[in-house]
Amino acid sequence: MQKVLGNWRVFEVVWLVLFTITGVVFTFLSKDSLFGFTVFITGVLCVVLTAKGKLASYVFGMYNTFGYAYLAYINGLFGEVMLNLLFFVPMNIAGFYMWKKNMQSGKLSMLQMKAKGVLLTVAVCVSGALLLGFGLSFIPGQNSPYIDAVTTVLSVVATILMVRRFKEQWLVYIVLNMFTVMLWVIRMLDGSSEGPLMIVMWSAYLINAVYGYYNWNKGAKEAMA
Numbered sequence: 001m002q003k004v005l006g007n008w009r010v011f012e013v014v015w016l017v018l019f020t021i022t023g024v025v026f027t028f029l030s031k032d033s034l035f036g037f038t039v040f041i042t043g044v045l046c047v048v049l050t051a052k053g054k055l056a057s058y059v060f061g062m063y064n065t066f067g068y069a070y071l072a073y074i075n076g077l078f079g080e081v082m083l084n085l086l087f088f089v090p091m092n093i094a095g096f097y098m099w100k101k102n103m104q105s106g107k108l109s110m111l112q113m114k115a116k117g118v119l120l121t122v123a124v125c126v127s128g129a130l131l132l133g134f135g136l137s138f139i140p141g142q143n144s145p146y147i148d149a150v151t152t153v154l155s156v157v158a159t160i161l162m163v164r165r166f167k168e169q170w171l172v173y174i175v176l177n178m179f180t181v182m183l184w185v186i187r188m189l190d191g192s193s194e195g196p197l198m199i200v201m202w203s204a205y206l207i208n209a210v211y212g213y214y215n216w217n218k219g220a221k222e223a224m225a
Contacts, residue, residue, distance in 0.1 A: 005206075012048065015211075019204040026197045036194055038088035039067035040201045047205050049087050050162065053108035053219065058096040065089055071194050075187050076141050079132065083155055089215040095163040102165060110219035113161075113168045119155060121168065128153040144186055151180045167220045170213035177206035 020041060042064040049057035065088040072080035102109045113121070133149030154176035161169035180202045188195025199200050 004110070007052075009080045011211075012052070015050055015207070016044065019200070022204075023201055026200050029196070035067065036071065036197055038108070039064055039071060040197055042067065043201050044204050044208075046102050047208045051208055051215050053099075053110065053216070055096065055099055055103065055108075058092050058099070061093045062089070065092060071198070075194065076143045077148055077183070077187075078139055078142055079136050079145075079152040083152045085153050087156055088159065091159050091163060095159075098163055099165070108219070109165065109223055110167055110216050111165050112220040112224065113166050117166075118168060121161070125153055125157055125172070128156075134150055143190070144183055147186070151176055151183060154179070165215065167216035170216055172207050173209040173212065174206065177209055181206065 015145035024037070042060045046057050046061040046064050048097045049060065067085045069081050069084035072078075072084065099108060129146070129152075131149075132153055133146035136149055139145075142148070154172055158169045158172040159174055161172060181199055184192070184195050184198040186204060188199065192198075
């Protein structure tokens with residue numbers, strides 16, 4: 001595939017431009033704030049750079065973490081708020097330094113999990129989502145507790161796998177993004193003005209997760225060769 005701008009592929013540039021334009025259009029049509037758009041664009045930049053194994057992803061990720069936490073708070077998604085502020089902020093810092101330590105000539109060393117690790121990951125995701133969903137259901141004003149719980153637990157697991165550089169993070173992200181789109185569809189139907197833009201953002205993440213798995217699967221195989 002043809003490359004442009006150094007090691008940026010044509011597909012990656014087109015993908016980034018397409019979703020940026022889509023974000024601008026949805027911000028205008030839904031009369032969302034400029035702040036909502038900044039959360040959208042930093043999120044897209046973060047996941048694109050993560051798929052490429054770029055250290056700069058953590059810079060955009062930190063802004064997106066704080067911004068998304070605020071949007072989740074005003075929409076009554078308290079699991080998402082706790083996840084972003086209590087987990088993603090410290091993990092962004094830890095991930096930056098761990099990735100930096102494993103860069104070789106500007107390229108991140110990518111890993112593949114063993115079968116036992118995959119089974120353990122699935123067990124943690126299922127049990128964690130059920131327990132957290134049950135707990136969230138008792139919080140006044142909490143919306144969609146079990147879907148919120150699924151997205152929260154999957155986000156935690158995927159982030160840990162990302163920091164540890166496992167390609168399987170992207171399989172978790174694919175499932176996570178599907179549930180998060182569903183979550184914001186529900187919020188949009190309930191009248192959330194941020195809903196349409198968040199649906200576009202998480203749909204962008206879903207597409208990127210598929211590409212991220214392709215890219216990291218290739219990188220992990222190269223590392224094992």
